[in-house]
Amino acid sequence: MSNKDIMLMAHLMRRVGFGSTKDELEEYIKNGYDNQVDIILDSEPNYEISKHLINRYQPDYGSPMGNSSNGASWLYKMIWSDSPFKEKISLFWHGIFATGYAKLANGIVLHDQIKMFSKFGLGNYKNLLIELSKDPAMIIWLDNCESHKGAVNENYGRELLELFSMGTGNYTEKDIKEASRAFTGWTIANKDYMTTKSQRDSVWPYGRLAMHFEYKEDDHDEDEKIFLGETGNFNGEEIIDIICKQKATAKFISRHMYSFFVEDEPPVPEWPYKEPNNPNAIELLSEVYFDTGYNIKEMLRFLFKSKFFKSEKVWNKRVKSPIELVAGTLRITKEFERPDKQQSSANSHTSFMGQHAMNPPSVEGWHWGTEWLDSGTVVERVNFSSSKLGDVNNSGIRKIINNVKSNISNQYSTELLIEKILEELGSIIVSKTTKDTLKDFVNSKINSEKSLNDDNLSELLQLIGAMPEYQRA
């Protein structure tokens, strides 16, 4: 078991989940890398318990009345789930199929949408697109409930092609029109009542109501359509079938996977003009897409076991999204075990950092990578991370401190102290400049085991929380 093995595992856990601490990594290493990938992908988390526990203390579980409870309970699951990968996948899809509370004024449908991502997000991509097309939140968000036979609204048809499957430049305006025609009649039950309530932000009389899909046959345009060169009386499912057959779809989804799990790609609007960071990786992933019949889980299995993923060149190459930063930090600090007001406050923090869960600014979702960083968000991010890591009263931090102290017992040196802390926090990789800075800081305050008191350690941990490497994954 080499140091490189631990670091590779740390890299994997940062990408499939929200990071792991040293003792967790030591457990996973025992399974061997490839096996561990399989375990992560194939295990099912146990949700029922945490759902009832959250709901008992947070009656707004599912966000019937607002939206923020959704983010708060999602964070709770990210922190305490035995399979954070499930939450990461939902986060991945939420960023692509971005649907926002602002227009819906209904948190339950968003909660249900995330549940749908959880259920279908690792299966067949075709099924996922069909479920998405029937999702009430999406139907209202992109106005498909206002799309009728003879009076077609093209919003969903357009975004389905542009943002959810093929990417711009791979179809024509006519294709958009034809696709939109195929989705007429795909609406929600009690549409007038539901949209009235959304527009009026109505929680009356008895709170908000969940919504469900309804297919209105008499509102569906069943006439012949020509879509991407194929002709037929297509309904929505057939359009999706044709979409999934396209190479462009394979590449588009592969590129999203690469960006989210391997290294930041440029923003989607630039994709027609900018080549992928690793075109070969995108090719390989596209092949798996077709070979496995569009199976998302298998594409990811291939990705995590691939050379391009394991390569040190992509370690720490992404900027953590605010949700990843907050969830990852709280996984380390373990500052609350039961559902608590803290997760509500944590949810507010992701919002201050620019990512309000279930409320992306537009259907494009959030722009990732360096776009998470501006002078306002950097302050929030640095302050949050340093404050949390520096709070030695949190059980997670206390444990890390105890581990470090026992590990350097009787062999104290500045080097060793810093090495051990960074290991405990999940084998964080730092540059020479950062390391030198940390060393100088330690040397100015601590010269022996005796000065390893809470105050000094807290300051050191705060500085570590503030370092640029901590903002990356």
Place this chain on the structure above:
Amino acid sequence: MKDKKDRSLVVVQLSGGNDAMNTIVPYNNGIYHDSRSAIHLTEKEIIDIDGSLGFHPEMGALKNLWDQNKVAVINGIGYPVPNRSHFRSMDIWHTAESESIAPDGWLGRTIREIDPNHNNVVTAVNFGRGLPRALVCKDVPVASVGDLETYGLMPDIKGKEQRQDVLNYFSRMYGPNQGRDAILEALGENGVSAMNGADILSGANSKYSSSIEYADNPISNNLKDIAKVIFADVGTKIYYAQHGSFDTHAGELFNHAKLWKDLSDALGDFFEDLKEHDRQDDVTVLLFSEFGRRIQDNGSGTDHGSGGVAFVLGGSVNGGFYGEQPSLEISEQVEGDMKYNNDFRSTYATLLDKWMGIDSVPILGKNYEQFNFINKGT
């Protein structure tokens, strides 16, 4: 005449949907009384303006400013196809885009016009956590300050010297020695920019001296902080703050009164402070809300409506009424709400063109008819 470059705009967002009809009150109107049996304000209570309209009873300080001709009241402000959802309607006001969803805000675009090379990281300062969409624009830095006194990086480190010491190490980690990849560059630039911003703003806090005693409530604290930064002359052009919640579905009389008392008194103190420092002509304040409220009350308050009121205040403002007071006649109502008669983007355009000296058309997307509430010759 002062140089246009000393000017700034203070935007105060009244979150939740301010009840326009109980703010500028048509107190003699029979329909007003009949529709609001539970929450109407009487002739005795209101502060009369012109015999048919009156200010809410708690707006005394604002009335003072009105008497000095420094308050423009824009009645019937709104946009076509009113949306009564908080989030959506506020987004529309923030992005100045009512037909589609835009990702950036009108003030963010304005900052980009003012400082395209990001030379001054405190060109815009938001008082509050997180960034309102109005200020969002790619690459545009905005400082979001919770409390000016404690604003900055790593506030948990106690002791000024101790903190300065730690921040020195921080700046080494974010400095140019780190070598280059795009992420480090972004982190480095923004980290340093944040530090500089915090330095600039903390200077503003310590330099402040005034005889005005503001009340101790969030909006007063925010306006006081804004005054501090104005007097420090650090080049800030846009300030943003929020007050609320005006979402008075119930208990309106009590809640609305408190909201306006706090706001009105805070604005009174703010303008006194500006006067004391001879800056009252350099600052214009915009008060807006995402929608007005229904004409009919619901027994204890009012529900979401449309057709609201906005205020523009300042030493360089031509006081008076702008826009038209919406009619309450049933035939003129829109689903039970007041009908708007001027698009809010006209107010934005006026502030951009006439006050800030910036072409409003690229920022708002088209040309909007402007008002005369900014003094000619300024």
Place this chain on the structure above:
Amino acid sequence: MTTSFDIKNKKTMGLAAMQGRGFYYPFDLAFDSNDKIYVLGRGHDYDPRGARITVMDMEEEYYGTFGSFGDKEGQFMWPSSIAISNKDKIYVSDEYLNKITIMTTEGDFISSFGQLGNAEGEFDGPNGLVFDDNNQLYIVDHRNGRIQVFDEDGNYIRKFSSEGESEGKLNLPWGITHISDDTLYISDWGNHRIQEFSTNGDFIRTIGSKGNNESNLLHPSSSAVDDLGYVYVSDWGNHKLKVFDKHGTFLCSNRGEGTLSKWAQDFLDTNVQEKEARSKANLVFELESFKNDPFTESSHVEKLFWCPTSISFHKDKLLIVDSSRHRIQVFNKVEKL
């Protein structure tokens, strides 16, 4: 010949409202000696305005509201249960601040007691509250898995039970009720059963258990007993009302039959556009996703119970606090068919 039982819904009271006439996530209620109802609103973390007490009566007259969110005297953060002594003093348990607050029926603060801990007189999540006939206050100290008994001034007297799964032990218990033959019924939320204890703390019996049958319970929150000894349970996890006879045999259940209350009707009458759209909607239906997921079903179908948190009798009427629908459903006692 087997007898069938049925329970009939009488009416619904309440309206979702953060302020004024209505409640936000009501968790419990209590009556004073003048038949006024004090409904304890929990609110939720993102909008603390809902943490308050709303005063009304069985005719749906609204008398006002008091209390607010916070940690100062007379304020609440996670208000959980409410009880009123025979001197008409209000007692509210707060499972975040770990204290019991005593107020007058006008909402004036009298005193409070309690802090976080597991020593005698300390709490970890004080929940259900009930007085016995001797004015002793029984407090469900749920994360300590025990019941503590105090006098009406907040002085500690004794305690019983402890955390566990076996008979007589409790796992995150919630509601508690007392009946005049001096027994207590405690909702053992984590163990999916109701337990009967003597007021001395001696275990008597359990009712209900975990399972998938109609007669099983899932995280019950509260129970009430009528004069015939029938036990009515708010089966929180199943979002149902379940009735057992005095031997503990399951009789019948009800999934909820919410109707428009007076206040709800007033709202719709003032908001004609919404009323019209609602009148054309079909509010009762079945979906695939409802199978084995009553939470989801309740989120869709408005009339059903959604997280019933408290159940109690007032005279001959059964009141169920239907927390996630911000209302109270009123039923008659169970009747033989």
